[in-house]
Amino acid sequence: MPITVLLVDDEPLVRAGLRAILSAQPDIEVVGEAADGAAVLPLVRSLRPDVVAMDVRMPLLDGIEATRAVLRTVAAPPKILVVTTFENDQYVYDALRAGADGFLLKRAAPAEIVQAVRTVAAGDSLLFPTALRRLAASYGNERARATMERAALTAREADVLRLMARGMSNPEIAHSLTLGTETVKTHVSSVLAKLGARDRTQAVIAAYESGFVAPG
Structure with missing residues (x-):
């Protein structure tokens, strides 16, 4: 079965x-398009x-609110890949916090x-640690720190989370x-489970916002 994709962007050219890039792949099918969230x-x-x-910026309903609506109301929600122009955009970070599985730069090469689509479809998060570090640096908060303390991660779990925060995949962490x-x-x-995180992205954001992983 091919990976089915819905494209949402207010720019027809995008x-x-x-569509042209993804439809050329035998394992991907674009099933629909929308011009607004x-x-x-x-x-x-x-x-x-x-x-x-x-897309994260749209005229009527932006990608952040659209992401929240889907995750809040759909029983088995799709993976959400935010498409953006700037990797350090505040909107991108807010979308990731809302539950998006990763983000993709509009200037990215076709490959x-x-x-990116294959990665999130497989259940893996698409992280850009450098961008997350910059954005998370200003979001440290007591709630995140309290959550991390309550989690009481084991030493090995802490090691795994640190490597997740560096953007490593499971095989890379294993190695x-x-x-x-x-x-x-x-x-x-x-x-x-201990962090109450929906996915790897949410766990990594918690790691940075709590100060468990230093942004630098």
């Missing part, structure tokens, strides 16, 4: 470019895409766009810590 929820319900490639990949998956699941 949608056309993404206000159309996302009904399209997600009717088309049931695996991935929504969502990077295809890989770095000399562990099996399945063992790393178990530790990642435990970290997410």
Whole structure:
């Protein structure tokens, strides 16, 4: 079964470019398009895409609120990939905090766009640690610190979270810590559960905002 994608962007040329790139892949199918976030929820319900490639800045309803609406009301929500012009945009960070699975730069090469869709469709987060560090630096808060303290991560779980925050995949973490990949998956699941995080992105944001991982 191909990965099904919904494109959401108020610029027709951007949608056309993404459609051309993604439709050329045998394992990806673009099933719909929308020009504003206000159309996302009904399209997600009717088309049931695996991935929504969502512009963050749109005239009626932006990508942040559209992401919240989908995650709040759809029982088995699609993966949401925020498409943006600037990686350090405050809107991008807010979308990630709202539950987006990662972000993609509009200037990315075609191969990077295809890989981004495949990555989030597979259940992995698409992180750019440098950008997250810059944005999270100003968001340290007591709530995040209290959550991290209550989580009481084990030493190994803490090691795994630090490497997640560097953008490492499970196989990369396994190699770095000399562990099996399945063992790393178990530790990642435990970290997410203890932090009450929906996915890796949410866990990494918590790590930076709590000060568990230094932004520098």
